[in-house]
Amino acid sequence: MNHDTTLFIGLDTHKSFTQVALLKDNRGETPISYGRIDTSKSALIKLAQKIQSQFPKATLHFIYEAGPCGYWIYRLLTSLSYHCYIVAPSLIPKKPGDRVKTDKRDAAKLARLFRADELSTIYVPEAEDEAIRDLSRARETAMKDLKDAKLQLKGFFLRNNINTVVKDNWSKKHLRWLTELVLPHHSQQIVLQEMIQIISERMQRLQRLDNELIHQVKNWRYYPVVKSIQAMRGIRLLVALGTIAELGDLRRFDHPRKLMSYLGLVPSESSSGQKRRQGSITKCGNSRARRLLIEGAHSYKHKANISSELQIRQEGLSKEIIDIAWQAQLRLCRRYQRLMFLGKHRSVVVTAIAREMVAFIWAITREVGIQPIDPRQRIARLPS
Known part of the structure; x- marks a missing residue:
């Protein structure tokens, strides 16, 4: 019987390094610490080739947690015809009495739980889909920043008992009224001009993102x-x-x-x-x-x-x-x-x-x- 048919490689990824643990698909096997490598494309390719050369008949399954570093490790390993999975950190089982947490333990835990089919993998979008999602989120962030700037200006007016005479807020007429407004103190006038400039810049930023989003979505596969x-x-x-x-x-x-x-x-x-x-x-x-x-x-x-x-x-x-x-x-x-x-x-x-x-x-x-x-x-x- 060939005991090297499947290998589970747990990756505890960080910004600068990745801890690696290896586990064979045999009953009674325990995870083996495989050391630490740089979190880079060349280091991951070298790791996969080294493990494959040691176990030429084995099928490699890489597992790591979803995090802020994105999906590039998944896309790299799958492009090399290896199996790779990303698991949801919030759904990883944890024992109540387990109070020791290290990188080695985390990597070994990923390999062991994945072999036991105790982990839930997440959906990984294609690179083009993720790019559209980033653009959509950037547009939402721009909208929130614009709203915050408008609220700050309204709060400034409320503190200084300034009532808006234009009913159509943030229209061209309203912005012209803001530029013509004269405050009693020079310092307050500077604050008002800075707020008006910030709002104008963020409105233009939002318009640019809207135009780009409408243009890009027409070429999107979805x-x-x-x-x-x-x-x-x-x-x-x-x-x-x-x-x-x-x-x-x-x-x-x-x-x-x-x-x-x-x-x-x-x-x-x-x-x-x-x-x-x-x-x-x-x-x-x-x-x-x-x-x-x-x-x-x-x-x-x-x-x-x-x-x-x-x-x-x-x-x-x-x-x-x-x-x-x-x-x-x-x-x-x-x-x-x-x-x-x-x-x-x-x-x-x-x-x-x-x-x-x-x-x-x-x-x-x-x-x-x-x-x-x-x-x-x-x-x-x-x-x-």
Whole structure:
């Protein structure tokens, strides 16, 4: 019997170094510390080639935790035809009495738990998908920075008893009024001019990111999905783009309930015996996608209707997708009114609507074809 058919290599990765542990797929085997290497492309390639030369008939399985260093290690090892997996740190089992934590122990623990099938692997987006996600998140950060700057200016006005005479806030007329405003002290005038300049710069930054996002999404392989889910009420371009950029390929979920659970929109539960206790939603998974869906769920408080804007978004889509969107609107608008009539809190109602929106988004995604990534392109785009 060949005892070297499978090798599990645990990698405890850090910014500058990586601790390595090796475990054979034999009963009674214990992890072996394989030393420390630099966290670099050349060092990882050399490590894989060295282990493969020592065990030429073995299949190598690399495991490491998801972290701030990204997915480049996964993409590098998979491009070399090795098996690589990234596990969720929050789902790694931990013994209550285990109070000793070292890099060697962590690497060995990863290899041992993965061999025992006790770890949950995460979905790794393609490099092109991650680039769109970074652009979408940069746009959200720019929006938050602009909002913070506006709030600081409003707070400055409140402290100094300055009332805005222009009702249309942050319009061109309002910005002109800000530049013409004269304060009693020179120091305060300097503060006002700096705040106005910051707001103007951040508005321009947001506009640049919006334009780039709209341009890039049209060349994205998930653009048919982004365009299709806009057939639903409450999901415009930025919401659709942000949701798909965060979630990636929804076809990996074989049932919409798994997608709901992935987004943390299902109620938590603590049941034992004859008692069943359900609490608030779990809030696990991607918080940004969950927030975008909850924002879109607010639009279902009105009666079902196809507005002119929604009709424009549905142009060019198949009849199956439009039918799913209309069925979603009929059900969700009716459910929103029924839950409000029963006296549920508005936040509870909106969360319930967002959870059901996920199922219709999943159904629309199944109707859309997605162009796969060429493996040769994936290898060519690896970082040097």
